[in-house]
Amino acid sequence: MSVDTAAIETINQSFYTAIEDADLDKMTEIWAEDTTDGQVSCVHPGWTMLAGRGEVLRSWALIMANTTYIQFVLTDVRTTVLGDLAVLTCVENILTAGEEGEASFAAGKVVASNVYVRSAQGWRLWMHHGSPVLQSDDDEEEEGDLDG
Template identity: 70%
Template sequence: MDIGAVETANQTFYTAIENADLDRMTEVWAEDSEVGKVSCVHPGWPLLSGRAEVLRSWALIMANTPYIQFVLTDVVTTIIGDVAVLSCAENILTAGDAGDASFAAGKVVATNTFIRTPAGWRLWMYHGSPVLQGEDEEGEEETA
């Protein structure tokens, strides 16, 4: 049952991004505490630490992303006590440059760490790493 609750919290996180819903994003993230601060590593970004800085980054991303959709694959959830780690592949479809009717696709491997709070599971850490797909990979598939 806890795995389902963690995966629901995780889906709420991605739905908040897709809908540019900063209120929902604010609900998803845990509060900083005396034990430590929440943290976030967007693909290609430095470490962001602290709830205010993390939420500001999501506000900027949402304000500057006209369209984004996530299809999550390879989801693996592990719970140990009051900590849950969910890893997944984010298969991302996003709008192209402004004024361009094209779309771009990408893939990110993400690790989302949740903590159990009195209000339910809340996101404590997000770390996304891009999966680079280049011509070498395409050539390898053709010759294999």
Template identity: 70%
Template sequence: MSTTSADVEKLNEEFYSSIESGDLDKMTELWAEDQPGRVAMCVHPGWPMLTGRGEVLRSWALIMANTPYIQFVLTDVRTTVLGDVAVVTCAENILTAADSEDATFAAGRVVATNTFVRTSAGWKLWFHHGSPVLQGDDDEESEE
């Protein structure tokens, strides 16, 4: 793996770490500034496309404020670097807790694409897209 790929994967891990810790300052630091012809974009599972750094960061602030616990285990991580653009695809295996006294946990799986752009300030997140993987009883039966 090239140093650039390793750097981008480290940044990708920092992205998920900022969500887990509810660190909006770190999240803000990770996202690229909007420029003419290149604006930040984000698609959370089940949400419409969010466009513009301000709108994207507001969405993360809302998610962080309403998520008492979240943990990501990333699998199937693949990184491609082409010049000043890098794409990381992965599966987000997510464990969350409900905001209640009985600490109910839920698990889910999302496939994600995180696109980074090289800027004068280093690699920055430009686009995040997460799509849920629907799992049901049929999935369990087909694995047996």
């Protein structure tokens, strides 16, 4: 594993830990600054694309304020470093608590692409895109059978 790959995977884990800990300060530190050439962007599962650091960070503040419990187990992590850009793809296996006061939990899967850019402050998140993986009870038995 290269030094850059290790650094990307470390900051990526910090990104998910910030969500789990509802740590908006850490989340703010992880995201890159907008530049004259472009803006950071984020697509939460089921949301439209958000563009611009302020809008992206507001969305995380809203999610954190309204999430009582969330835990991520990342699988199928793949990292590619291309000069000053890096792309990390993974499957987010998510466990969340039910509505406040409920003792229920829900699980889900999201396929995520995270793009990092090398900056003077180190690697920073430029784009996060999460797409839900819809599964029925039958899908788990047939997983891997592409002929369906």
